[in-house]
Amino acid sequence: MQGRTPFHSPLALMSSLHPLLPQCLYQFLAFVPPSNESLRKPGTASVMVDTQRPLTLLLNSSVGDRDLCKIQYHFGEFGNYSLVVKTLSTSTQTELGSPNTTDSLNCDPTPQSWSTGSRRRLRSLDTFRGLSLVIMVFVNYGGGKYWFFKHESWNGLTVADLVFPWFVFIMGTSIALALGSMLRWGSSKWKVLRKILWRSFVLILLGIIVVNPNYCLGPLSWDNLRIPGVLQRLGFTYLVVAALELLFTRPDSGTWEGQFPALQDILPYWPQWIFILVLEAIWLCLTFLLPVPDCPRGYLGPGGIGDFGKYPNCTGGAAGYIDRLLLGEKHMYQHPSSGVTYQSTMPYDPEGILGTINSIVMAFLGLQAGKITLFYKDQPKQIMSRFIIWGIGIISAILTKCSKEEGFIPINKNLWSISYVTTMSCFAFILLLLIYYLVDVKKWWSGAPFLYPGMNSILVYIGHQVFANYFPFKWKMQDSQSHAEHLTQNLTATTLWVIISYILYRRRIFWKI
Template sequence: MAAAAAGLVAAVAVALGGMLMAPGLTQPHGEGPPGGIGPQPRPREGVAAERRPPGRMDQALLLVLNELPEQGLRLATLSGSCHQCLYQYLAFVPPSDRSLRAPGAVWVEVDAQHPLTLQLNGSLAGTELCRIQYHFGEFGNYSLVVKLLSKSTKTVSCDLVINEGPINSYLPILFAFLVYMGLFAILIVGHLSMKFVFIMGTSIVLSLSSMLRWGSSKQKVLGKILWRSFLLILLGIIVVNPNYCLGPLSWDTLRIPGVLQRLGVTYLVVAALELLFTKPGAESGILETPCPALQDVLPYWPQWICILTLEVIWLCLTFLLPVPGCPRGYLGPGGIGDFGNYPNCTGGAAGYIDRLLLGETHIYQHPSSNVIYQTTMPYDPEGILGTINSIFMAFLGLQAGKILLFYRNQHKQILCRFVTWSTVMGMISAILTKCSKEEGFIPINKNLWSISYVTTTSCFAFILLSLMYYLVDVKRLWSGAPFFYPGMNSILVYIGHEVFENYFPFKWKMQDTQSHAEHLTQNLTATTLWVIISYLLYRRRIFWKI
């Protein structure tokens, strides 16, 4: 359900971006007037109509018409979301006949999710004739007319014409989406995704404190920690393994890393650190310390030493480990990124370690980078090296739990400390990223779980936790219902979604697979059903804990 919600939030961002951002167009090369969009003649009816492909979701149709009689055209594209990428060849447009009555024509599908740069090179000299930047609209129908303005100067113009306007498929459902999913997205991000990492750390200190306060020995608590970690890893490998789509699991194709596997390892390390270095009186929230204002930090310096040591290990492996065929410290996607210089370096040291220790067939085969960057190397976003930083994020959640424990019912103290931690994490992120998307020392990268990604998400986690604490605990304006109920059975809901996501009534065969409305209806139905299931389980006091 978290994946579906994230996809829907992305759809809203795309929709709002499409409505708020007017696409632009650059001038073509040459001395003639620039190409443009507006009151221009429509292309000849019937030109290449029999070869017109059907429209697809997140795509637009472009008819390239070549009225140049002497040379063909090579069309290449570059996505605006592809950082330092090479132009990708898309199609060859044949030359026109000398009568100009039959221009060369080719239909192509172009991406409507991101701004594109179109480059047209002549087939004779290979020189660039024109370059156009434009953000195409979904299901739109466009024509790009290339013609000779002056035979003496060989000036070429490239005119982009809108044949059929794009369809804003988000508008009919935008209002309902914002009302229903706005609240739900906040809670999904804050109560499930963060529950699994940041809030998992918060719950560790509260649950361990409770067990020790009720007289459980550290040996018994350690046994529970080991058993819970083992179950999480086992469920991730056996039950929630994406390679079931390839048929029955076999050791040859078994994916070893995964979401629950990472959670299991993260929980084991953070819970063991908390149990090992817990102080007498901590379970009651009263701990004698020379500096009461820092009673949630200073007594736990051994934990911080361990976490900082892990971060030093991550930094050394990431930036100093030699990776064959790749520069040291490479953090890029490989493929066509970085101008195609390192096509097999996807993930840098993180990808190399996983392929070396786990084997290429035991990690994720289709990372998100292969869509934009056309990568060919397998890469697992839940790999070994990134687990170090997920431990760091859970430890920051542990710190939030200590604040709640040590400053119980001191609302001002709790909120001030949450805001302070958020500010510190935000400042670290600003330094690491240089407040830029790609040019920082360590850019934000979710697939790598880079340290800047952890500090940035933790910054917002503290902010969100402050907001929830103020609304629920201080002002008591909201109990969290109905989204409170999935949080009480979060593991069950997550595993249930992964196992039954392709079964009715959570999914059914759509009449139009290219319709955003049908996809949204299906996802909203599945989400609502899991909230109802969680509520019924809550009413019957059924909670699945491991």
């Protein structure tokens, strides 16, 4: 922690345990020299503090032996904090973290995170991201060949269908926390926009060139290059949601003064909500109104032998038609999950164009979780109550009629239907609530072992794809029909990536794009 002061007399900085804990005498931390007015340099001093317990910082002046400021705070591990002390006429102003406050005595801290330099990192976000990633890796490696670790053939959910939208959700939450903090620490919007464009470009490029399942068709060439993909969808979704947030975010995340304070995390961003609603209207219109050759309008089925074989070449309805029309059949995923059960022969891409609209909606709902965290900072009860409200699945219940097949819009991961998005976001809000309560509020759980891959998610995701067929992540099995052997191999491979991420975490190596 660094202290800076424009005072003309030296100051002493001392610390003690928080008053709610057993009383302790103040311990001297640092001597802050007076500022040099001729060089216009404030006096500075750097100190290290214990983060295990809350502390009380006391700043006093050697002139008159008077206390200037007392701040109570629980500092986060590996945080970087600045305590700024100013003289405003005859009063003293202190700021811990963000210099945007206006009170004459402000003890509201805004700590710095590793990645953006402004807020204490919420371990629950990394834990949630890591949990999603670990399940994703296990599923991609085979999930022990159990059916519930395979994607649902069409409508419905399995464990495998949960993790990707959760990953998108947390990406949206991180956007809300990161963009505001970068602006608070002096980055211009143009500079932040360049970072957004670059990160999106790199994610899309990595998805097309490095993580491309059409490698199995032979050497990668334009003739069979799969254009959509997981990283491509993440990159484009990030671009849209981050750019949208950048237009309306403010350097400070203070409370909104309006007629409806209970909606302060929504109403200030009504243009964003209009944009998202328009996007969703586009998805609904294209899905249900676009004419598809030789298919009924608004068809949401798998084709093949589904629907008694009436529409064998209509897999995915408008979503499949748009992809085949704009991308070409050879540039799509060639083995959709619907082919196993419904014997559909048409290429269909679960990361296609139309579904990307709803992945943007999913990330935007994650962005909403981030806004809640910002607006109600240091108020965990408010944050958790808002998460509970957003976790109520009324919209999903209406859209699906609480059934798998009979609803207006069934839950479908291949289509990324709006009911799928609303259901997954409800799950995400509730799961984030539980992790937030255990990790950041009560501190009963450190987040391990999911915290470690969550902090190196891009490296783990790309690494597990690239090295999937190499030892020790894969080896020849004695009995390829044995669940036990598959489970052992898949758990071993997944555990190895958790260990790798832990080693990188210990060495402070984090791959950021």
